[in-house]
Each structure stands twice: as C-alpha cells, then as structure tokens.
Amino acid sequence: xxxxxxxxxxxxxxxxxxxxxxxxxxxxxxxxxxxxxxxxxxxxxxxxxxxxxxxxxxxxxxxxxxxxxxxxxxxxxxxxxxxxxxxxxxxxxxxxxxxxxxxxxxxxxxxxxxxxxxxxxxxxxxxxxxxxxxxxxxxxxxxxxxxxxxxxxxxxxxxxxxxxxxxxxxxxxxxxxxxxxxxxxxxxxxxxxxxxxxxxxxxxxxxxxxxxxxxxxxxxxxxxxxxxxxxxxxxxxxxxxxxxxxxxxxxxxxxxxxxxxxxxxxxxxxxxxx
Amino acid sequence: xxxxxxxxxxxxxxxxxxxxxxxxxxxxxxxxxxxxxxxxxxxxxxxxxxxxxxxxxxxxxxxxxxxxxxxxxxxxxxxxxxxxxxxxxxxxxxxxxxxxxxxxxxxxxxxxxxxxxxxxxxxxxxxxxxxxxxxxxxxxxxxxxxxxxxxxxxxxxxxxxxxxxxxxxxxxxxxxxxxxxxxxxxxxxxxxxxxxxxxxxxxxxxxxxxxxxxxxxxxxxxxxxxxxxxxxxxxxxxxxxxxxxxxxxxxxxxxxxxxxxxxxxxxxxxxxxxxxxxxxxxxxxxxxxxxxxxxxxxxxxx
Numbered sequence: 001x002x003x004x005x006x007x008x009x010x011x012x013x014x015x016x017x018x019x020x021x022x023x024x025x026x027x028x029x030x031x032x033x034x035x036x037x038x039x040x041x042x043x044x045x046x047x048x049x050x051x052x053x054x055x056x057x058x059x060x061x062x063x064x065x066x067x068x069x070x071x072x073x074x075x076x077x078x079x080x081x082x083x084x085x086x087x088x089x090x091x092x093x094x095x096x097x098x099x100x101x102x103x104x105x106x107x108x109x110x111x112x113x114x115x116x117x118x119x120x121x122x123x124x125x126x127x128x129x130x131x132x133x134x135x136x137x138x139x140x141x142x143x144x145x146x147x148x149x150x151x152x153x154x155x156x157x158x159x160x161x162x163x164x165x166x167x168x169x170x171x172x173x174x175x176x177x178x179x180x181x182x183x184x185x186x187x188x189x190x191x192x193x194x195x196x197x198x199x200x201x202x203x204x205x206x207x208x209x210x211x212x213x214x215x216x217x218x219x220x221x222x223x224x225x226x227x228x229x230x231x232x233x234x235x236x237x238x239x240x241x242x243x244x245x246x247x248x249x250x251x252x253x254x255x256x257x258x259x260x261x262x263x264x265x266x267x268x269x270x271x272x273x274x
Numbered sequence: 275x276x277x278x279x280x281x282x283x284x285x286x287x288x289x290x291x292x293x294x295x296x297x298x299x300x301x302x303x304x305x306x307x308x309x310x311x312x313x314x315x316x317x318x319x320x321x322x323x324x325x326x327x328x329x330x331x332x333x334x335x336x337x338x339x340x341x342x343x344x345x346x347x348x349x350x351x352x353x354x355x356x357x358x359x360x361x362x363x364x365x366x367x368x369x370x371x372x373x374x375x376x377x378x379x380x381x382x383x384x385x386x387x388x389x390x391x392x393x394x395x396x397x398x399x400x401x402x403x404x405x406x407x408x409x410x411x412x413x414x415x416x417x418x419x420x421x422x423x424x425x426x427x428x429x430x431x432x433x434x435x436x437x438x439x440x441x442x443x444x445x446x447x448x449x450x451x452x453x454x455x456x457x458x459x460x461x462x463x464x465x466x467x468x469x470x471x472x473x474x475x476x477x478x479x480x481x482x483x484x485x486x487x488x489x490x491x492x493x494x495x496x497x498x499x500x501x502x503x504x505x506x507x508x509x510x511x512x513x514x515x516x517x518x519x520x521x522x523x524x525x526x527x528x529x530x531x532x533x534x535x536x537x538x539x540x541x542x543x544x545x546x547x548x549x550x551x552x553x554x555x556x557x558x559x560x561x562x563x564x565x566x567x568x569x570x571x572x573x574x575x576x
Binding site: 012107116224229248256 | 299306312394398453505508511529
C-alpha cells in the first residue's frame with residue numbers, strides 16, 4: 001500500500017467519523033441522560049459516563065399508569081391507519097399501475113405537499129359535528145392522510161416493475177381479475193408491501209401534529225404524551241429522556257433491522273408524511 | 275400470435291380495474307379532497323368556533339398583508355427554509371460521497387446515520403432542548419472546551435432560527451445523502467478512469483465529473499427539502515412553540531395559533547390556502563430555475 005493510499009484511507013475514516021458522530025453522540029447522550037440519577041443529570045460540567053446507573057427513570061415512566069394507555073392508543077391508531085391504508089392502497093396501486101393512470105398520482109403529490117395542519121381545520125370541525133372527538137376514531141381517520149398516499153405511491157412503483165406475463169397467463173387460463181390480483185400479483189408484490197407497511201408505520205407512529213389537536217386526555221398518542229411531559233416537568237431530565245427513548249425505540253429498531261426496505265422506499269418515492 | 279395481441283390488449287385493460295381503485299378513491303375524496311374544498315369555503319367566511327358564520331368574500335385574504343404577525347412569519351419561514359435546504363444539501367452530498375466508498379461496517383454506519391430522520395421528531399426535540407440548555411446543556415460545555423463563550427441558542431431571538439436549523443439539518447441530511455447516493459451509484463466508472471490517466475486530482479474529478487452528473491439528484495433532494503422545510507412543524511413547536519416572543523414563528527406555527535388557539539377558523543383557512551399556494555410557487559420557481567440552468571448548460575456547453 002502506497003503512502004498516498006494510506007493517506008486516502010485515513011482521510012476516509014476521519015470523514016466517516018465526522019459524518020456519523022453527530023448521530024451516535026446524540027443517541028448515546030439520550031441514553032446517558034435516561035440512565036443517570038438526577039444529581040448527575042444536573043451536574044456541570046456534564047457527566048458523560050456516570051459512576052452509577054439506574055433504571056429508575058424507566059421504571060418511573062413505565063409504571064405511571066398513563067404510559068400504558070398512551071402506548072396502546074398509539075398502537076391502535078398506527079395499526080388501524082396502516083392496515084386500512086394497505087387494504088385500500090395496495091389494490092389502488094395495482095389498479096393505477098395496470099391502467100397506466102399516472103395522472104392520478106398528482107393527487108398523491110398534492111397530499112404530499114399539503115401541510116398536515118390544513119387537513120386538521122376542516123376534519124376537526126367534521127369530527128366535532130359527528131361527536132367523535134372523545135374517541136380514537138378521528139386520529140385513525142386523519143392518520144390515513146399520512147399512510148394512504150405512502151402506500152399507494154410505493155405500490156404503484158412496485159406493481160409497475162412486476163412482470164405482466166404471469167398475470168396474462170393466469171388471465172388466459174380463465175382467472176378473474178380479482179383472482180389474478182389475489183393469487184398472482186399480490187404474492188409477487190410482498191416485498192413492496194413490506195416497504196409500504198414499514199414506512200406507513202413509522203410516519204404514523206411519529207406523527208405529532210394531528211394528536212395535539214385531536215387527542216383528549218384519554219386519547220393521547222405517545223408523541224403527544226411526551227410533548228406534554230416537556231411542558232409540565234421540565235425540571236427532571238432523567239424520566240423525560242427515558243420516555244423519549246421509549247417512544248422512539250420501536251422506530252429506531254425498525255430502522256436498524258429494516259434498513260434496506262426503508263432506504264428502498266425513501267429513495268423510490270421520497271415520501272414523508274405530515 | 276401477433277394478430278391476436280391487440281384483442282388481448284383490449285381485453286386486459288378495460289375500465290374494470292376500477293373496483294381496485296374505488297375504495298382508495300373514496301378515502302382520498304373523504305380525507306384529502308373534501309378538506310380542501312371545505313377549506314376554500316371556510317376561508318370566505320367569518321367563521322369562529324361557537325359563533326354564527328357569515329360570508330365575507332375575500333376579506334380574510336385582505337387581512338393577511340395588513341397582519342404584521344403574518345408578514346413576520348413569512349420572513350421567518352423563508353429564512354428557516356433557505357438555511358434548511360442549503361445546509362443539508364452540502365452535508366448530505368459530502369456524506370453521500372463518503373458512503374459511496376467501500377469500507378468495513380458501511381451498512382451498520384449507514385443505518386446509524388439515517389436514524390435521526392426516522393426517529394420520532396418530538397422525542398428528538400425534547401433531547402435537543404436539554405442539549406441547548408444555556409446553564410446545564412452539553413452544547414455550551416463542548417463550546418467552552420474550545421474557548422467559545424456560552425450561547426443562549428433557542429432562548430434568544432437572534433440565535434433561535436439558526437439553532438432550529440441545526441436540528442433540522444442534523445435530522446434531514448440523511449435523506450439528501452440517500453438520494454445523492456442513488457445518483458452516485460448510477461455514474462459509470464469510465465470517466466474517472468480516464469480522468470485519473472489525465473492526472474486529475476480529487477477535487478477536479480468531483481467538480482467536473484461527479485457534480486454535473488449528480489445535479490438532477492441534488493435538484494430532487496433540494497425540492498423535497500424545500501417542501502418539508504416550509505412545512506416544518508414538530509421540531510419548532512416542541513422546542514420553542516414559536517418563541518422566544520414570536521422570533522421563530524413560521525407560517526405553519528402561526529396557522530396553528532390562529533386556528534386552534536384563537537379558533538379563528540375562517541382566517542386560519544385563508545392562511546392555509548395562501549401557505550399552500552406559496553409552497554407551490556416556490557417549488558415552481560425552483561423548477562423554472564432548474565430549467566434555465568439546464569438550458570444554459572446546453573447553450574454554453576460547446
């Protein structure tokens with residue numbers, strides 16, 4: 001290895017270090033805050049690696065009875081919004097791709113550009129009139145604004161790349177259009193559905209703006225609950241950091257384990273909800 | 275066979291794919307089209323929660339240019355957006371070039387690198403608030419190590435927008451990286467090989483080979499960044515709520531206050547419409563600039 005190559009290697013590793021450290025340091029600091037005692041968290045200069053660690057902060061967050069409620073709220077909202085989006089979005093993506101109806105994608109684009117708040121004003125009034133505000137239903141419905149465009153967008157792209165020959169063969173053999181979709185197109189599209197599912201789950205889970213308007217005390221999702229913690233117990237950082245980490249942990253785990261799908265989905269559609 | 279093909283074609287793409295699209299169409303009509311139509315209607319009314327509504331035509335729109343808080347919010351939004359497009363674009367391109375190289379652990383490190391954009395924004399905002407803390411925050415401590423005096427970050431009107439942009443940049447540089455990385459993967463290796471033979475250095479290769487070839491991808495990244503930065507809400511709302519005072523109040527935050535703090539639904543709807551038009555207009559300006567640039571490249575390329 002020549003001197004020049006070694007120099008290049010060193011430069012590369014320094015660059016890698018510089019690029020990745022803001023993310024690594026941030027999440028390590030988050031972890032550090034969440035396992036330290038309050039004395040260490042309030043110390044200056046800051047304590048990076050504490051002498052003693054405790055899981056008290058986590059216990060405190062998890063045992064507060066509301067956390068479980070909010071966790072299940074989030075699970076119900078994200079789960080329902082994602083499943084409903086797959087239910088209507090996957091066939092729609094298939095239909096649009098097979099009809100070559102690319103102009104219809106403009107609606108998806110408008111949905112992508114519109115600020116989430118713009119949907120909130122009319123839908124808030126609608127839910128008020130329907131008397132749904134105390135329940136989780138409004139949040140499930142409005143999360144469709146995030147999940148449906150993601151699913152349709154990704155599925156159009158995916159069905160366009162799947163081969164038509166098999167479908168044509170099934171068609172000639174007398175299968176109905178529905179049977180072709182159900183037994184030929186759908187199994188092939190499974191990787192695409194996985195991408196759509198993962199991204200829909202993440203962007204629905206992370207959504208905050210819909211919750212702050214539509215959620216009541218009992219119907220908060222986790223991001224809203226965490227936000228309320230900021231405004232009320234600003235003083236103790238430990239439990240706050242623990243709560244923040246717990247809220248985002250499922251998403252971070254998904255990011256690590258489904259990195260390939262996430263990258264594929266984001267670079268194909270470059271969609272983001274909200 | 276070739277004679278049968280057209281008949282088969284006709285049989286394969288009649289309007290009977292509509293049943294597949296119909297359920298989604300209903301959902302889209304209900305949660306995307308209906309809100310838009312209703313918003314246009316509300317924007318032409320004096321509409322406050324709990325009070326009778328009256329049709330006022332364009333009065334809500336006339337109110338905007340005379341509303342100093344709205345004008346100020348437009349200024350904040352433009353400043354915030356400009357910085358939040360440019361900085362991630364620069365860092366993201368650099369990161370993409372680095373991740374385009376081969377090195378051990380690249381997959382895992384890329385996974386860590388994209389974590390900030392996938393993580394729950396509110397959770398991140400909360401930790402950043404602690405990091406920005408002027409007394410106990412780790413950022414001021416790190417600055418003190420290299421002799422820079424403590425800053426007030428998000429707690430001072432002059433530094434609040436740059437501080438928020440710092441978070442936004444940290445969060446969204448990975449998306450730019452991914453898009454540009456896709457562009458780099460599409461570049462063939464021949465131009466580099468001949469450039470090396472001609473004795474070009476790293477910078478020259480970047481400037482005259484890489485940069486022109488990834489420009490379309492940079493443009494897409496800039497477009498997405500522009501739209502997302504204009505709409506940015508979670509981070510700003512969770513860290514500053516538009517403060518201190520109204521120093522970081524963007525259009526989106528002002529819209530929130532008007533509609534859901536003052537419950538002035540009519541004016542809020544008008545702002546939502548103008549905001550949407552502004553986003554479309556800025557995107558169109560960028561598209562136009564790109565086409566001009568493209569035209570100049572072709573024109574001056576000889």
